[in-house]
Amino acid sequence: MLFKYLIRYLLYPILLIITFGFSYHSLNNADRSLAYDIGTHALTMVSLLMLIEMLIPLRGTWKATRSNFWRRDLPFIIIGSIGIKTADYIIAFIDKAIDFIQITTLAHLPFLLGVILAILITDFITYWIHRACHEEKGRIGRFLWRIHMPHHMPKQVNIVMQTNAHPINLFIGRTTFFLPLFFLGFSPEVIFTVAIITNLQALVSHFNVDIRVGWLNYILIGTELHRYHHSAKSSEAKNFGIVTSIWDQLFGTFYYNPGEIPESLGLEDTDLYPKETNIIGLMIYPFTRNK
Ligand SMILES: [Zn+2]
Numbered sequence: 001m002l003f004k005y006l007i008r009y010l011l012y013p014i015l016l017i018i019t020f021g022f023s024y025h026s027l028n029n030a031d032r033s034l035a036y037d038i039g040t041h042a043l044t045m046v047s048l049l050m051l052i053e054m055l056i057p058l059r060g061t062w063k064a065t066r067s068n069f070w071r072r073d074l075p076f077i078i079i080g081s082i083g084i085k086t087a088d089y090i091i092a093f094i095d096k097a098i099d100f101i102q103i104t105t106l107a108h109l110p111f112l113l114g115v116i117l118a119i120l121i122t123d124f125i126t127y128w129i130h131r132a133c134h135e136e137k138g139r140i141g142r143f144l145w146r147i148h149m150p151h152h153m154p155k156q157v158n159i160v161m162q163t164n165a166h167p168i169n170l171f172i173g174r175t176t177f178f179l180p181l182f183f184l185g186f187s188p189e190v191i192f193t194v195a196i197i198t199n200l201q202a203l204v205s206h207f208n209v210d211i212r213v214g215w216l217n218y219i220l221i222g223t224e225l226h227r228y229h230h231s232a233k234s235s236e237a238k239n240f241g242i243v244t245s246i247w248d249q250l251f252g253t254f255y256y257n258p259g260e261i262p263e264s265l266g267l268e269d270t271d272l273y274p275k276e277t278n279i280i281g282l283m284i285y286p287f288t289r290n291k
Helices: 002-027 034-055 066-098 111-135 138-152 159-163 167-183 188-204 214-218 223-229 246-250 279-287
Strands: none
Touching: 002 034, 002 188, 034 159, 034 188, 066 159, 066 167, 066 279, 111 138, 111 167, 111 188, 111 246, 138 167, 138 279, 159 188, 167 188
């Protein structure tokens, strides 16, 4: 069907154009509020992607369901927003103090160079934290897995389950994204653009629609690569980056099977953990004794 074919190859370039257009418009608007615009961009993308997911889902069994939404996804969205809001207050507080402690300033880099460098830095940090969450090395590693594990419990990937994770996981993700950029003195324009690009990548990564980007998979992490990160087979569950696949390729955790999709998603050993709808159990789980 023509619509499916057009979406497969054209949707991602269109999303990129919307994102860059959004960035250009916000940065050239005198009355802008960049924090507010980050939220508007995310909401626009979520609405558009959810609509397309409803029309042409890649796998019917990966679709968001009413039962999962009320019992699992919505509680995670509510609790997750507490983690994100707390992070934002702390980031704003530290940002005020940072003027005095910035170790260097990259604010005067050409815009595009600043964006590329900022993506490489934030994704390098995210890559190692995310990888540590999965490797479960030592007490810290086991704790990190327990706060990240709820994100891997669903046997589906779709836009709605994207924020399913312990709020501490979301808090760490948010603070380790923004604070290094502030410390290094990147300009607000660069930080804003990197934030909306990262939002876009995080969203399309869980998109239950057949979109393909070909050779771009060797630069960016998106739908085709991150879907494998959720594979139930540990040999496929690689690709720890959020925006770029460069660090995965460099550190030997890149997995790409062009044109294919994982057979099954989620965790195999679910008996070890509280049920995915047992939200209170999952919140407490990181603080219980290791078995
Ligand atoms: Zn993960």
